[in-house]
Amino acid sequence: MSGAETPGGAAGVDERVVLAGIPLRNAVLTASGTFGYGTEFAPFLDLTQIGGFVAKSLTLEPRFGNPPPRIAETPAGMLNAISIENVGVRAFLEEKLPALPEGVVVIASAFGTAPEVYAELVARVSAHPRIAGVEINASCPHVKAGGIEFGQDPKLLAELVRTVRAATQGPLLVKLSPNVTRIADMARVCEAEGADGITLINAVQAMEVDVERRRPVLSNILGGLSGPAIRPIALRMVWQAAQAVKIPICGVGGITDASDAVKFLLCGATAVQVGTTNYLDPGAAAAIARGIADYAQRHGFARVADLTGALDARRG
């Protein structure tokens, strides 16, 4: 399929990219936790016109999240402490996946409290023919056990990726936490343990205070900051990781339009994910994909894939 065959795509631009061995129609995915199980967004955009979507992080059993308040608006972003509320792996495979139209690229997201739990989840989801790949969430900033612990400790991260790698031969992405000092080290660990790609970043650990009530705004006290406020942090981390590893990177954090998305590609991302923006404009991801193709055409790139790492970072 060439870009010319993609409705709305810039004529002559090849929009296809390959992320962690997953062929994608274009470079735009939607981010886990911001796009439900896909069907919720079907009235707003044709799911086959985006590269794909990453489903809400799954646990082995259904899970309720934190009590409200668990989201709050912030300047240029939002705080959330949903805490991996999800239907569980069985309902996802048996009820959510069959409800999706054919041709939609689905990446499952797995969350656990121990490497063996992640591995069991990954083995179950990656065996399903509708699943194109799995992203492991090693970075949830507001769950007390699991997630971020793995994303912050290189030894735990290595054990996690090694254990999960042994559980699947399918495409495996590791979603890293921005809440670390040296993201390049964490990226190298993922590459060394056989991950096919890296997604970064998850939300930035944060909190907000209600001064009149002298209380934290979120019931969980801590939450994750997302939206445009974190984009420069995400860009910096994608850039640093891209300098450190050869495996592909999926960039996420504060993307609102095609220009934002192109920044991530130039800094070394192979594809991008749109998150918080889906709440403001549920059709944004498809428009962003078209805008990337337009950018490529205007700047003389025959393939969107050629934008990856095309930043001119010379001084002066």
Ligand SMILES: Cc1cc2nc3c(=O)[nH]c(=O)nc-3n(C[C@H](O)[C@H](O)[C@H](O)COP(=O)(O)O)c2cc1C
């Ligand atoms: C309400 C909400 C729920 C989220 N749930 C998940 C999740 O279940 N798994 C995950 O890996 N990331 C989750 N995220 C993080 C996003 O996937 C993304 O990494 C982050 O929000 C940064 O991107 P953005 O600024 O475009 O939203 C969630 C984010 C939000 C706002």
